[in-house]
Amino acid sequence: MSFTAEDVAEIETDLIVEAVWRRYGYDFRDYSRPSLQRRLERAQSHFDCGSLSELQHRLLHDVGTLPALLGFMTIQVSEFFRDPYYYARLRTDVLPHLATWPSIKVWIAGCANGEEFYSLAILFREEGLENRTIFYCTDINPSALEKAEAGIYDLDRLAGFTRNYQAAGGRASLSDYYTAAFGAARFDPSLRKRAVFADHNLASDSVFSEVQFVSSRNVLIYFERALQDRALDIFARSLPVGGFLGLGSKETLHFSRCAGLFTDFATHEKIYRRNAVPADEARDAR
Structure with missing residues (x-):
């Protein structure tokens, strides 16, 4: 059975979401996967990690990673009197x-x-x-x-x-x-x-x-x-x-x-x- 890069990225996304939940109690398991995956890819670049698996390892072993990662996993874009x-x-x-x-x-x-x-x-x-x-x-x-x-x-x-x-x-x-x-x-x-x-x-x-x-x-x-x-x-x-x-x-x-x-x-x-x-x-x- 062959896996594409997209298949691997999907698995890595599932694993990092599970890690965030089990390690820190933040539940993103029912968040929209395509949007979440894009945000995690931006986080991967920000943390200068070669893969989401590397980011997951850092998250699990360095609690200081979480606050910045939450900034990527949550959406903070708004404006005064929007709409x-x-x-x-x-x-x-x-x-x-x-x-x-x-x-x-x-x-x-x-x-x-x-x-x-x-x-x-x-x-x-x-x-x-x-x-x-x-x-x-x-x-x-x-x-x-x-x-x-x-x-x-x-x-x-x-x-x-x-x-x-x-x-x-x-x-x-x-x-x-x-x-x-x-x-x-x-x-x-x-x-x-x-x-x-x-x-x-x-x-x-x-x-x-x-x-x-x-x-x-x-x-x-x-x-x-x-x-x-x-x-x-x-x-x-x-x-x-x-x-x-x-x-x-x-x-x-x-x-x-x-x-x-x-x-x-x-x-x-x-x-x-x-x-x-x-x-x-x-x-x-x-």
């Missing part, structure tokens, strides 16, 4: 519903470097809901969480952030929310006063709190179907009836086993609302 019409719709149609709760909990699942969190924090401040909202910002990458909590971004990204903010219906100037110096922009630390940054893994962890709004954008697209269903089930169990779920522009829950637990609220913006369903139907959906 601005999503945020515009939150402003006009979702936040008025959230305002009916005496206190609000928001979960940003897969917060990456924090761009989505700061976008929501600014939005909630401008709509007068900041002081009764708690933001749970979670990710599996400790380095990303540190960057998110720091709130510092390259200054050359601010022009794009500003255009998005304006298109999302911003009520002020984005520059009101940051100070610039030495080629970087530091966002107002007061935006973080209602935020909790914490590790949470959608592949292995469970529900940790009831929240009224889950925003998890461009996370599910990197999961295989089984893990997508698991994540959506966690979101559904975190939300009360009438709570909201926001997904990325290329994501949907329509083909998920959890689809019956939600109704479309803003179809184009991929915003859904938690259903009231009979208990037996909810069990079947899960």
Whole structure:
């Protein structure tokens, strides 16, 4: 039986994913394999390893390899007010519903470097809901969480952030929310006063709190179907009836086993609302 280079790379990918899980407890086993393999190949080059097997050996025997490797295995690419019409719709149609709760909990699942969190924090401040909202910002990458909590971004990204903010219906100037110096922009630390940054893994962890709004954008697209269903089930169990779920522009829950637990609220913006369903139907959906 002959193996191609692609066959060998696939085996090596499986082995390094298993090593990450068994050695460190990070579960990437149900992540999309083609995307994960491309990211591991970039990691192989970064670590100057001749093969993924060599990278696996380094990972197993040098714990210092893990933090940088997680940076390759997780996706940290985002921007402020990404897909601005999503945020515009939150402003006009979702936040008025959230305002009916005496206190609000928001979960940003897969917060990456924090761009989505700061976008929501600014939005909630401008709509007068900041002081009764708690933001749970979670990710599996400790380095990303540190960057998110720091709130510092390259200054050359601010022009794009500003255009998005304006298109999302911003009520002020984005520059009101940051100070610039030495080629970087530091966002107002007061935006973080209602935020909790914490590790949470959608592949292995469970529900940790009831929240009224889950925003998890461009996370599910990197999961295989089984893990997508698991994540959506966690979101559904975190939300009360009438709570909201926001997904990325290329994501949907329509083909998920959890689809019956939600109704479309803003179809184009991929915003859904938690259903009231009979208990037996909810069990079947899960």
